[in-house]
Amino acid sequence: GAVVSQHPSWVICKSGTSVKIECRSLDFQATTMFWYRQFPKQSLMLMATSNEGSKATYEQGVEKDKFLINHASLTLSTLTVTSAHPEDSSFYICSARAGLARAKNIQYFGAGTRLSVL
Amino acid sequence: AQKITQTQPGMFVQEKEAVTLDCTYDTSDPSYGLFWYKQPSSGEMIFLIYQGSYDQQNATEGRYSLNFQKARKSANLVISASQLGDSAMYFCAMRVSGGSYIPTFGRGTSLIVHP
Numbered sequence: 001g002a003v004v005s006q007h008p009s010w011v012i013c014k015s016g017t018s019v020k021i022e023c024r025s026l027d028f029q030a031t032t033m034f035w036y037r038q039f040p041k042q043s044l045m046l047m048a049t050s051n052e053g054s055k056a057t058y059e060q061g062v063e064k065d066k067f068l069i070n071h072a073s074l075t076l077s078t079l080t081v082t083s084a085h086p087e088d089s090s091f092y093i094c095s096a097r098a099g100l101a102r103a104k105n106i107q108y109f110g111a112g113t114r115l116s117v118l
Numbered sequence: 119a120q121k122i123t124q125t126q127p128g129m130f131v132q133e134k135e136a137v138t139l140d141c142t143y144d145t146s147d148p149s150y151g152l153f154w155y156k157q158p159s160s161g162e163m164i165f166l167i168y169q170g171s172y173d174q175q176n177a178t179e180g181r182y183s184l185n186f187q188k189a190r191k192s193a194n195l196v197i198s199a200s201q202l203g204d205s206a207m208y209f210c211a212m213r214v215s216g217g218s219y220i221p222t223f224g225r226g227t228s229l230i231v232h233p
Binding site: 110 | 151153155160161162163164165168209213220221223224225226
């Protein structure tokens, strides 16, 4: 199956600092990538949809100035958590959608990033 | 709007036995896709199996099969010959053609395989 690489897998930072998470599709071009947040023992919560070359579409309740998304190329999307605070501690996971012509539009996920803000 | 329901928060199965994880869905869109993902404790979401609404046959991938009952709007995952490594969270998801292909996820089912 398609491979999505997410980095870093684990990050600890001080309150007030910014953290950047990268999501790369390694063997296919992804015009659309998704960013999710997952709390312990809960399902995935979609934060935003990232389209290459355009602004991200954020879900209701997600602060776009807090969670900056950049989709600069067909294989890379980044999520920056700005001025992180302890309540931002969570598991963040990205996914990339293979195009309709490939693999039934299946979303492939990165391994996730565990963010701990002290 | 589409909705995915997984009513089993937790399931237990003995190694080498088969287990069925339930998933029901609701949508008015005639064209949709159903997915199952596995999430082990490491956190990664692993794609397991896909079923399209127009597919005539139930999808199968190795030990995984999807019991697709369109009239009942159910898409249960069947894992045959369970292995200890199958212990994980399992999520059912659906995307419709009219929803920008953004999938909706169920709440998940925790499966524990014991020896």
